Amino acid sequence: MRLSKYFLxxxxxxxxxxxxxxxxxxxxxGMVRQNGAGIYTWLPLGLNVLKKIEQIVREELNRAGAIExxxxxxxxxxxxxxxxxxxxxxxxxxxxxxxxxxEMLYGPTNEELVTDxxxxxxxxxxQLPLNLYHQQWKFRDEIRPRFGVMRxxxxxxxxGYSFDLTPEDARRSYNRMFCAYLNAFERMGLTAVPMxxxxxxxxxxxxxxxxxxxxxxxxxxxxxxxxxxxPAPGAxxxxxxxxxxxxEKRTQHYAATDEMHDEAAFAELPEERQVSARGIxxxxxxxxxxxYSEPMNALVQGPDGQMVPVEMGSYGxxxxxxxxxxxxxxxxxxxxxxxxxxxxxxxxxxxxRVGDEACDNACNQAYAALTDAGIDTLYDDTEDRAGAxxxxxxxxxxPWQIVIGPRGIANGVVEVKNRKxxxxxxxSVADALAMVRPS
Amino acid sequence: MRLSKYFLxxxxxxxxxxxxxxxxxxxxxGMVRQNGAGIYTWLPLGLNVLKKIEQIVREELNRAGAIExxxxxxxxxxxxxxxxxxxxxxxxxxxxxxxxxxEMLYGPTNEELVTDxxxxxxxxxxQLPLNLYHQQWKFRDEIRPRFGVMRxxxxxxxxGYSFDLTPEDARRSYNRMFCAYLNAFERMGLTAVPMxxxxxxxxxxxxxxxxxxxxxxxxxxxxxxxxxxxPAPGAxxxxxxxxxxxxEKRTQHYAATDEMHDEAAFAELPEERQVSARGIxxxxxxxxxxxYSEPMNALVQGPDGQMVPVEMGSYGxxxxxxxxxxxxxxxxxxxxxxxxxxxxxxxxxxxxRVGDEACDNACNQAYAALTDAGIDTLYDDTEDRAGAxxxxxxxxxxPWQIVIGPRGIANGVVEVKNRKxxxxxxxSVADALAMVRPS
Numbered sequence: 065m066r067l068s069k070y071f072l073x074x075x076x077x078x079x080x081x082x083x084x085x086x087x088x089x090x091x092x093x094g095m096v097r098q099n100g101a102g103i104y105t106w107l108p109l110g111l112n113v114l115k116k117i118e119q120i121v122r123e124e125l126n127r128a129g130a131i132e133x134x135x136x137x138x139x140x141x142x143x144x145x146x147x148x149x150x151x152x153x154x155x156x157x158x159x160x161x162x163x164x165x166x167e168m169l170y171g172p173t174n175e176e177l178v179t180d181x182x183x184x185x186x187x188x189x190x191q192l193p194l195n196l197y198h199q200q201w202k203f204r205d206e207i208r209p210r211f212g213v214m215r216x217x218x219x220x221x222x223x224g225y226s227f228d229l230t231p232e233d234a235r236r237s238y239n240r241m242f243c244a245y246l247n248a249f250e251r252m253g254l255t256a257v258p259m260x261x262x263x264x265x266x267x268x269x270x271x272x273x274x275x276x277x278x279x280x281x282x283x284x285x286x287x288x289x290x291x292x293x294x295p296a297p298g299a300x301x302x303x304x305x306x307x308x309x310x311x312e313k314r315t316q317h318y319a320a321t322d323e324m325h326d327e328a329a330f331a332e333l334p335e336e337r338q339v340s341a342r343g344i345x346x347x348x349x350x351x352x353x354x355x356y357s358e359p360m361n362a363l364v365q366g367p368d369g370q371m372v373p374v375e376m377g378s379y380g381x382x383x384x385x386x387x388x389x390x391x392x393x394x395x396x397x398x399x400x401x402x403x404x405x406x407x408x409x410x411x412x413x414x415x416x417r418v419g420d421e422a423c424d425n426a427c428n429q430a431y432a433a434l435t436d437a438g439i440d441t442l443y444d445d446t447e448d449r450a451g452a453x454x455x456x457x458x459x460x461x462x463p464w465q466i467v468i469g470p471r472g473i474a475n476g477v478v479e480v481k482n483r484k485x486x487x488x489x490x491x492s493v494a495d496a497l498a499m500v501r502p503s
Numbered sequence: 504m505r506l507s508k509y510f511l512x513x514x515x516x517x518x519x520x521x522x523x524x525x526x527x528x529x530x531x532x533g534m535v536r537q538n539g540a541g542i543y544t545w546l547p548l549g550l551n552v553l554k555k556i557e558q559i560v561r562e563e564l565n566r567a568g569a570i571e572x573x574x575x576x577x578x579x580x581x582x583x584x585x586x587x588x589x590x591x592x593x594x595x596x597x598x599x600x601x602x603x604x605x606e607m608l609y610g611p612t613n614e615e616l617v618t619d620x621x622x623x624x625x626x627x628x629x630q631l632p633l634n635l636y637h638q639q640w641k642f643r644d645e646i647r648p649r650f651g652v653m654r655x656x657x658x659x660x661x662x663g664y665s666f667d668l669t670p671e672d673a674r675r676s677y678n679r680m681f682c683a684y685l686n687a688f689e690r691m692g693l694t695a696v697p698m699x700x701x702x703x704x705x706x707x708x709x710x711x712x713x714x715x716x717x718x719x720x721x722x723x724x725x726x727x728x729x730x731x732x733x734p735a736p737g738a739x740x741x742x743x744x745x746x747x748x749x750x751e752k753r754t755q756h757y758a759a760t761d762e763m764h765d766e767a768a769f770a771e772l773p774e775e776r777q778v779s780a781r782g783i784x785x786x787x788x789x790x791x792x793x794x795y796s797e798p799m800n801a802l803v804q805g806p807d808g809q810m811v812p813v814e815m816g817s818y819g820x821x822x823x824x825x826x827x828x829x830x831x832x833x834x835x836x837x838x839x840x841x842x843x844x845x846x847x848x849x850x851x852x853x854x855x856r857v858g859d860e861a862c863d864n865a866c867n868q869a870y871a872a873l874t875d876a877g878i879d880t881l882y883d884d885t886e887d888r889a890g891a892x893x894x895x896x897x898x899x900x901x902p903w904q905i906v907i908g909p910r911g912i913a914n915g916v917v918e919v920k921n922r923k924x925x926x927x928x929x930x931s932v933a934d935a936l937a938m939v940r941p942s
Contacts (some may be wrong), residue, residue, distance in 0.1 A: 069568065070570065071570050071572075071624075071633060071635065073624040094624070097620055097623060097624075099574070099575055099578065099579065099616060099619070099620075100575075100577075100578070100579045100605075100607070101603075101605075103575045103577060103579075104575060105572060105573065105574045105575060105616070105620055106572060106573040106574075107572050107620075108570050108571060108572055111571060111572055111573050114573070129508060131509065131510050131547050132547060132550060133510075133544060133545060133546050133547055133550055134544065134545040134550050134553070135538070135544045135545075136538055136539075136542045136543060136544060136640075136657045137576055137640055137657065138539070138542060138609075138642065138657055139538065139539070140538065140539045140542075155602045158599065158601065160597065160599050160609075162597065162644050163594045163644045163646065164540075166539075166540075168539070170577075170599075177538060177544070180538070181536055181538075181544055181546075184536060185510075185512040185533070185536075186512075194510060196510065201575075201576055201640070203577065205601050205602045207602065218575045218576065218577055
């Protein structure tokens with residue numbers, strides 16, 4: 065993409081009302097624009113990141129056997145009356161009345177709606193297991209939205225739901241999501257720690273939050289260092305196999321949010337393994353059995369001919385929240401430092417003297433070569449001065465910068481800079497291309 | 504995708520309350536499930552099609568220089584008060600009050616919001632032209648939603664907005680979208696005819712609807728047959744060039760919806776070129792100048808230093824409506840007949856005797872070969888009887904079917920069926936693969 069044809073409204077000043085780094089940086093780099101309390105427009109740079117996260121989530125869930133659907137944003141109140149949550153949910157639920165005075169709501173989550181879809185079609189254990197997910201905008205009318213997309217009101221969530229005949233099968237579905245989540249977060253360049261969690265308004269008796277560590281995290285977290293050092297199960301994991309060992313390898317270690325923290329148990333860890341930090345919740349999984357299927361009469365026939373309420377779990381990832389969460393975990397004093405897999409572009413190409421024929425030609429050739437190699441490139445072909453161009457590339461945080469100027473051209477080299485390490489190299493165009501090629 | 508691991512709730516009966524073919528077929532094939540009046544869940548098969556259409560729209564708009572963003576579904580009422588449309592819009596606008604009693608609404612369209620985004624960042628003609636689009640769910644509280652996704656209340660629309668300094672530049676932006684739309688619809692396998700249209704509540708003085716012909720179309724349309732025979736401008740079109748000739752090549756021919764129909768002008772056409780049919784609107788483009796920029800004070804500085812209201816146009820494509828529209832245009836007595844580019848899968852592979860080792864092996868090998876070749880395949884590995892399998896593949900309308908049974912295996916052949924022509928061939932697996940490979 066040529067910057068002269070793009071829409072990248074980067075500003076120099078940090079906005080005064082943004083309290084945390086990700087919110088400041090997202091506004092400064094023109095990733096989002098606020099349209100109201102907790103409501104944002106995603107501008108091109110921000111949308112690129114959002115879509116990359118969405119795609120990683122999609123691929124990792126599909127790999128684990130989940131199936132994508134798309135439920136609507138608005139729901140009928142009737143379903144929530146069946147489950148008993150319509151009154152219970154409180155003011156965070158945005159209630160709406162249509163022109164025919166029907167009670168509706170903007171979905172804050174989808175247990176009821178997906179249970180209704182399920183019960184319309186599935187009647188037999190032979191159609192199980194089933195795991196349906198979607199990535200759709202939700203609305204929660206937070207009393208005090210803040211921290212930008214980290215605690216917005218309209219937000220993009222992946223929520224998935226598993227359906228099984230027995231608690232044992234449901235536990236297997238839970239384990240599949242447990243592992244898929246670790247894989248997804250690792251692909252985004254994050255270390256996510258699963259922590260035993262409170263089940264809150266969703267209900268149920270088994271639940272884990274997935275927490276990434278960042279100084280600005282919303283809550284105190286405590287865990288065994290071993291969990292930070294353990295790689296995710298990986299793409300080769302056989303999701304049809306028994307994953308109990310994969311899960312227990314992690315749950316055997318101490319990890320808890322402050323709500324669930326057990327000071328005494330934590331103190332038993334060797335001191336060098338006690339990690340006490342701040343964390344950001346990026347995912348949350350629940351096993352809640354028949355909490356919704358029972359009142360909503362979502363029954364399936366077992367092999368014995370009996371109709372029983374289906375066993376369910378639900379699985380959330382905060383897709384738009386992750387954009388802020390990744391920035392919290394990945395930035396320095398000059399701006400964002402994107403992990404490769406979620407970077408809005410892979411390379412920033414800077415033309416140091418636009419209008420100079422040799423420089424323009426060299427840049428055009430490099431840009432064509434990068435594009436031909438399938439490398440997403442943002443080409444700064446604007447007439448801004450060099451300092452502004454460097455600062456802008458640094459703050460938007462693309463993994464690699466390639467700088468082409470008259471002096472380098474005379475010597476047959478370009479400058480390649482790694483945004484994360486700051487390391488600079490002078491290389492031929494061919495060597496530069498080889499260096500920045502995604503691993 | 505193995506059907507045994509998929510979620511494809513195909514039913515035999517046409518639902519009684521669906522009045523048109525696309526609505527019946529979408530319910531029968533489990534593409535969507537209704538959750539309320541004019542509100543649908545997209546099940547896996549339907550979502551596949553929706554995403555393909557969305558991606559074609561994205562690629563063709565990007566090719567024409569438009570830039571993707573994503574605006575929220577909910578908007579502040581204040582912006583609509585600035586433009587004067589808050590009261591004017593009537594009951595189709597879903598009005599919402601949040602917990603702090605702020606007036607909000609579910610966006611039925613986005614002229615106001617995008618103008619607000621624009622005026623926050625763009626101050627000079629040097630940042631123009633600019634064309635921003637998004638693909639986001641909209642809500643219009645239709646008094647009588649019907650025809651399934653063709654006239655739903657919650658629907659997916661691509662809406663784009665162009666910003667230019669002068670009316671002449673705005674006309675160039677309009678022409679770019681005019682051509683991009685023709686390219687997008689042609690890629691979907693549709694012949695879309697641009698017709699001079701009424702501008703309605705959007706306003707302005709220049710507008711074209713893009714209409715596809717189908718017997719069940721919502722309105723009568725009249726056009727010169729030449730328009731049905733003219734190919735789209737094509738992917739090689741230079742969108743930086745003057746596109747006036749491309750546009751006039753089409754607008755010189757008679758074409759009008761019934762609202763704009765001029766019986767006398769139509770009668771002047773040679774009789775064999777008079778096409779009088781029913782049509783479905785799938786896109787609509789508008790040039791409306793300063794209708795929103797003036798009241799909303801979206802000003803840009805021209806080369807002469809003067810601040811002037813920016814010239815705008817807006818451009819809509821009914822993305823979810825197109826799913827129904829394509830089915831209306833592409834079905835037969837056995838079900839849907841998808842154009843290749845939007846088919847939910849490219850090939851349906853039928854195992855005629857699941858459990859028979861030779862048959863299972865042959866199917867597994869063919870499935871692996873298709874998958875390795877990057878061909879999206881739905882593999883029917885269920886134990887349903889052959890008749891049910893054939894009927895299901897026919898009704899969901901994948902472009903190709905490959906049928907593998909014991910008799911064919913004995914002769915070293917599989918059967919390949921073209922869904923559209925009904926033509927069947929007995930071929931080796933290798934020849935079958937060559938035949939179904941996407942063009």
